[in-house]
Amino acid sequence: MVPIIEAKGLTKVYDNTTVVDNLNLEISEGQIFGFLGPNGAGKTTTILMLMGLTEPTKGEARIAGFNSTREPIKVKRIAGYIPEKVGFYQDLSATYNLMYTGRLNGLSDTKARQAVEQALEKVGLQDRANDLVGTFSKGMKQRMAIADILVKNPRVAFLDEPTTGIDPAGITQMLDLISQIATENNMTIIMSSHQLNQVERICTHVGIMSKGKLIIDGSINQLSKKAAAGKTQIEIQLAEITQEIIDSIKEIKGVTKVERHEDLLIVSCSEDLRRQISRAIQEKDGLVIQMKLQSYALEDIYLKYFREA
Amino acid sequence: MAAFMTVFRKEIEDHFNSWRFIFAFLIVFLPSIYYVWRATGTIREVVTGFSHFAFLPLFTTPISETTMSLLPTSFLDLIAMLLPVVGIALGLDAINSERNNGTLSRLISQPIYRDSVINAKFFAGVITIAILMVSVVLLIVGMGIYIIGIPPTAEEAWRILFFLVIAIIYGAFWLGLSMLFSILFRSVATSALVSIAVWLFFAVLFPLIQQLLAGTMTGDTQAAAIKNIQTLILISRTSPIQLFNESMVMILAPGARTISQILQLMTGNAGNFLLNTPLSLGQSLLSVWPQIMITVLLTVICFAISYIKFMREEIRST
Numbered sequence: 001m002v003p004i005i006e007a008k009g010l011t012k013v014y015d016n017t018t019v020v021d022n023l024n025l026e027i028s029e030g031q032i033f034g035f036l037g038p039n040g041a042g043k044t045t046t047i048l049m050l051m052g053l054t055e056p057t058k059g060e061a062r063i064a065g066f067n068s069t070r071e072p073i074k075v076k077r078i079a080g081y082i083p084e085k086v087g088f089y090q091d092l093s094a095t096y097n098l099m100y101t102g103r104l105n106g107l108s109d110t111k112a113r114q115a116v117e118q119a120l121e122k123v124g125l126q127d128r129a130n131d132l133v134g135t136f137s138k139g140m141k142q143r144m145a146i147a148d149i150l151v152k153n154p155r156v157a158f159l160d161e162p163t164t165g166i167d168p169a170g171i172t173q174m175l176d177l178i179s180q181i182a183t184e185n186n187m188t189i190i191m192s193s194h195q196l197n198q199v200e201r202i203c204t205h206v207g208i209m210s211k212g213k214l215i216i217d218g219s220i221n222q223l224s225k226k227a228a229a230g231k232t233q234i235e236i237q238l239a240e241i242t243q244e245i246i247d248s249i250k251e252i253k254g255v256t257k258v259e260r261h262e263d264l265l266i267v268s269c270s271e272d273l274r275r276q277i278s279r280a281i282q283e284k285d286g287l288v289i290q291m292k293l294q295s296y297a298l299e300d301i302y303l304k305y306f307r308e309a
Numbered sequence: 310m311a312a313f314m315t316v317f318r319k320e321i322e323d324h325f326n327s328w329r330f331i332f333a334f335l336i337v338f339l340p341s342i343y344y345v346w347r348a349t350g351t352i353r354e355v356v357t358g359f360s361h362f363a364f365l366p367l368f369t370t371p372i373s374e375t376t377m378s379l380l381p382t383s384f385l386d387l388i389a390m391l392l393p394v395v396g397i398a399l400g401l402d403a404i405n406s407e408r409n410n411g412t413l414s415r416l417i418s419q420p421i422y423r424d425s426v427i428n429a430k431f432f433a434g435v436i437t438i439a440i441l442m443v444s445v446v447l448l449i450v451g452m453g454i455y456i457i458g459i460p461p462t463a464e465e466a467w468r469i470l471f472f473l474v475i476a477i478i479y480g481a482f483w484l485g486l487s488m489l490f491s492i493l494f495r496s497v498a499t500s501a502l503v504s505i506a507v508w509l510f511f512a513v514l515f516p517l518i519q520q521l522l523a524g525t526m527t528g529d530t531q532a533a534a535i536k537n538i539q540t541l542i543l544i545s546r547t548s549p550i551q552l553f554n555e556s557m558v559m560i561l562a563p564g565a566r567t568i569s570q571i572l573q574l575m576t577g578n579a580g581n582f583l584l585n586t587p588l589s590l591g592q593s594l595l596s597v598w599p600q601i602m603i604t605v606l607l608t609v610i611c612f613a614i615s616y617i618k619f620m621r622e623e624i625r626s627t
């Protein structure tokens with residue numbers, strides 16, 4: 001499959017400081033790509049170069065085959081971008097702000113109005129449609145940003161730190177929205193973040209950046225498996241924990257440790273042994289309420305580079 | 310082009326919905342009423358003198374005897390002084406407020422060329438200035454007709470029209486200048502201060518410097534005196550405000566010769582030295598053509614610098 005986003009040897013140098021260093025990246029259509037890295041790793045600069053908003057010092061970026069530097073208008077027609085500190089015209093209504101985006105993308109007034117109504121409903125701001133954006137909270141503005149993307153409805157959307165500065169409930173809502181629009185509108189989404197747990201929650205693919213270099217990239221499953229050896233933990237919630245069950249789990253090959261924390265059992269093992277464990281529990285007539293696989297592999301990689309940066 | 314129209318439409322709507330526009334209008338309109346009303350009081354003496362127009366002196370008659378004062382002397386002077394404020398007010402935060410609000414990076418990530426952003430903002434400002442000036446002048450003309458009871462003649466109407474056109478170009482220059490500062494400076498306060506400083510320099514300080522220079526110049530012979538005057542005129546022409554004033558006097562008060570014209574006539578063909586005959590409309594326009602062109606040129610220079618700066622700039626939201 002032809003990748004929708006392609007970067008070859010992308011490099012950006014500002015006053016002798018290399019911010020992005022020979023970055024190669026391919027993202028296929030339909031992925032939700034989590035772009036991880038500490039602050040200052042070069043995520044935003046990479047996104048700007050991919051969008052054609054900044055000229056790369058070396059290398060080239062392509063979106064759906066269009067060169068971002070030489071055909072920026074064509075790129076901007078199929079790619080949307082929400083900057084980290086997204087802003088709207090404070091003294092204009094939510095509807096007007098989004099209508100403006102629609103018109104700039106060549107929608108007629110009637111079509112833009114339709115798209116705006118749908119988008120506002122999707123993000124749950126339909127009741128505030130005619131209120132000035134200046135009266136909105138930070139979380140609402142972030143949802144406006146998602147509505148903005150929905151009005152434009154691009155094939156590719158770059159979201160730069162879409163969850164900064166909003167409360168936990170808002171973050172959950174935001175992540176749900178992002179994964180929803182990715183599937184419903186068949187949109188490829190590149191979301192940058194420095195929060196691994198958020199990225200793991202919705203992204204299908206992930207790339208970790210540090211000091212301008214892309215250290216690792218691939219699908220989340222693949223990456224977790226690759227670095228999983230001996231570092232998998234399974235969290236089991238049982239209706240009742242008996243010593244019998246604990247013993248039988250300990251006997252499974254590959255299990256290194258079983259710990260009990262109140263009503264939870266934490267099983268450390270070399271690989272994903274959920275199937276074997278649940279079978280063992282069933283044999284002892286135990287009732288599993290919940291079983292969760294926790295892989296710290298990705299986090300380990302991430303933290304390692306995070307500390308170095 | 311579609312993107313240009315979209316931005317243009319929004320900017321026009323913004324201007325007309327803003328308090329700033331209402332204030333700008335009042336700042337020009339209220340003193341205008343006063344100046345024209347005062348002028349109607351002295352118009353009888355002026356018209357019975359040697360003016361060939363009965364209506365236009367409303368715009369050019371000084372309302373007081375003290376010419377040394379820094380206050381504007383006539384309606385024309387008033388417009389020369391206040392139109393820059395309108396232009397600056399409409400353009401001083403054109404780009405940097407969008408940058409600070411984070412709307413600029415969202416705007417330029419839409420499929421539009423960057424220059425359409427500047428162009429649309431500039432033309433929206435020019436149209437706003439045009440509408441403001443046309444309304445003020447129409448109201449003033451109406452008031453003039455009501456008070457003195459004579460309407461302008463056809464030629465006078467044409468001259469008022471040209472006055473409007475040149476005034477709009479003049480306002481556009483100040484708009485372009487303040488937009489340039491809004492690109493150069495990140496903070497709205499800085500760009501506003503710099504724009505106002507430039508205006509203050511030309512409106513207040515510049516005439517003072519001129520007077521100072523004139524005081525230091527000495528010349529015994531007639532030739533030396535003429536040379537001194539020429540130097541002073543040359544200096545005065547570096548001020549956009551003086552350029553506008555000079556050209557406007559020639560359009561609205563064709564009977565009154567400016568010093569530079571008198572000088573030209575004296576040093577040139579003395580046979581043309583016919584003080585009491587007003588220049589025809591065509592001749593008036595021809596004689597102010599250089600002043601108009603310089604104002605246009607200054608605007609173009611502001612624009613060129615704005616383009617170079619804005620097109621190459623990287624725009625980040627943080």
